[in-house]
Amino acid sequence: MFKHNYNVIGVMSGTSLDGVDLAHVNFEINNNKWSYQIFECATISYSNEMISKLKNGIHFSKTELSELNIEYTNLLGNIISEFIAKNNLSNLDAVCSHGHTILHQPENGFTLQIGNLPEIAKITNEKVICNFRVQDVLFGGQGAPLVPIGDKILFSEFDYCLNLGGFSNISFEKNNERIAFDISPVNTVLNFYANTFGLEYDNKGKISESGNINAALFDELNTLDFYQKAYPKSLGFEFVKETVLPILESYSISTEDKMRTFTEHIALQIGKILQQKTGRLLITGGGVYNEFLIERIKNYLPTIDVIIPDEETIQFKEALIFALLGVLKLRNEINVLASVTGATHNHSSGEVF
Incomplete structure (x- = not known):
C-alpha cells in the first residue's frame, strides 16, 4: 500500500556550475493529484578547484574520471549530511539526487553523472535514489530532459x-x-x-x-x-x-x-x-x-x-522535480516520458541505494 505523504530532499547540480541545490520537500497525493511544499533549501557553492575539475572533466582519462567520481560522491554526501544536520531533518523517506553531468553523448549510447556511487547512501546514512538518466539511454532515449x-x-x-x-x-x-x-x-x-x-x-x-x-x-x-x-x-x-x-x-x-x-x-x-x-x-x-x-x-x-x-520556485524547481522523480521511483511509477526523451517506452528510472 503506497503512502500519501513523502518527506524527501531533492539535490541538483546544473551545468552552470553555481553549486549544489538542495530542497527539503513534502509531497502529498490525493485522488491522483500531487501537491508539494518546499521547506528548507540551500545552494552550496563549489570551490574554485572543484569548478575547474567539473569544467574539464570531459577531457579526463577513465582513471581520472573514476577518481573524480569518488571525490565528488564524497563531497556531495557530506553536503547532504550537513544540510540534514543543520536543519535537524529526520524521518526522511529518501534523498533524491541528480548528480553532476560530466559526459552526455546519447548518440553514442552514453551519459555520465558523477556523485551517484553507492557510497553516497553510507555517507548520508539515508536511502538515496539517483542515476536517473542511464536507463533511458539504454532504452534508446536522450536521457534528457527529465524535468518535463x-x-x-x-x-x-x-x-x-x-x-x-x-x-x-x-x-x-x-x-x-x-x-x-x-x-x-x-x-x-x-x-x-x-x-x-x-x-x-x-x-x-x-x-x-x-x-x-x-x-x-x-x-x-x-x-x-x-x-x-x-x-x-x-x-x-x-x-x-x-x-x-x-x-x-x-x-x-x-x-x-x-x-x-x-x-x-x-x-x-x-x-x-x-x-x-x-x-x-x-x-x-x-x-x-x-x-x-x-x-x-x-x-x-x-x-x-x-x-x-x-x-x-525560480531557484529550486529542478531540485524539487528530482525529489518528485525519486518519489515516483519509490512507488515504481513512470518518471521518464518516452515522448520527451525518444526512448522506446515510458519507464521508472533511477537506482536506489
Missing part, C-alpha cells in the same frame, strides 16, 4: 515551462502528450564570458546590454545544425566547448559584443519555438535574473503571458 514529467504533474496550470540554466529547455503538451527538448546554451556561454571580467555571472545582463549585435556571428550561430534538428534532442557541455565557443572565439570583436550577440541568439531561438503561440509561459532557472535576457525573450513573444514565479 514534473512540469506535467506539478505545474499543469501553465501552457509552457521554460528553464534558463546552463542551457534553455522547454516542455509543453502537444496532441495529448508531453513534448520537451533543449533549445540552446544559456549560462554555460554567458558565464564563461562574465568570468573573463572576474565575475561569476553577468548581473542583470548589464554587460550584454552594453554590447552590439554582430550580424555575421548572429547568423552563423542561428544556422548551427542542432537548431534544424527535430525533437527529441538534448545538449551537453561538449556542444558548447567543441562547437559554440570556437565560433564565438573566431570573431575579433569585444567580449561585450559576443555576449550581446549570444543573448539575442538565445532569445531568438526561444522565440522560434513559441512563434504565434498564446498562453502562459512559466520561466525558472538562474537566467531569470538576467533582466536584459528576459526583456529580449519577451520581445520575441508578444502574444505570450510571461510568468516569473516566487524565489524558491
Whole structure:
C-alpha cells in the first residue's frame, strides 16, 4: 500500500556550475493529484578547484574520471549530511539526487553523472535514489530532459515551462502528450564570458546590454545544425566547448559584443519555438535574473503571458522535480516520458541505494 505523504530532499547540480541545490520537500497525493511544499533549501557553492575539475572533466582519462567520481560522491554526501544536520531533518523517506553531468553523448549510447556511487547512501546514512538518466539511454532515449514529467504533474496550470540554466529547455503538451527538448546554451556561454571580467555571472545582463549585435556571428550561430534538428534532442557541455565557443572565439570583436550577440541568439531561438503561440509561459532557472535576457525573450513573444514565479520556485524547481522523480521511483511509477526523451517506452528510472 503506497503512502500519501513523502518527506524527501531533492539535490541538483546544473551545468552552470553555481553549486549544489538542495530542497527539503513534502509531497502529498490525493485522488491522483500531487501537491508539494518546499521547506528548507540551500545552494552550496563549489570551490574554485572543484569548478575547474567539473569544467574539464570531459577531457579526463577513465582513471581520472573514476577518481573524480569518488571525490565528488564524497563531497556531495557530506553536503547532504550537513544540510540534514543543520536543519535537524529526520524521518526522511529518501534523498533524491541528480548528480553532476560530466559526459552526455546519447548518440553514442552514453551519459555520465558523477556523485551517484553507492557510497553516497553510507555517507548520508539515508536511502538515496539517483542515476536517473542511464536507463533511458539504454532504452534508446536522450536521457534528457527529465524535468518535463514534473512540469506535467506539478505545474499543469501553465501552457509552457521554460528553464534558463546552463542551457534553455522547454516542455509543453502537444496532441495529448508531453513534448520537451533543449533549445540552446544559456549560462554555460554567458558565464564563461562574465568570468573573463572576474565575475561569476553577468548581473542583470548589464554587460550584454552594453554590447552590439554582430550580424555575421548572429547568423552563423542561428544556422548551427542542432537548431534544424527535430525533437527529441538534448545538449551537453561538449556542444558548447567543441562547437559554440570556437565560433564565438573566431570573431575579433569585444567580449561585450559576443555576449550581446549570444543573448539575442538565445532569445531568438526561444522565440522560434513559441512563434504565434498564446498562453502562459512559466520561466525558472538562474537566467531569470538576467533582466536584459528576459526583456529580449519577451520581445520575441508578444502574444505570450510571461510568468516569473516566487524565489524558491525560480531557484529550486529542478531540485524539487528530482525529489518528485525519486518519489515516483519509490512507488515504481513512470518518471521518464518516452515522448520527451525518444526512448522506446515510458519507464521508472533511477537506482536506489
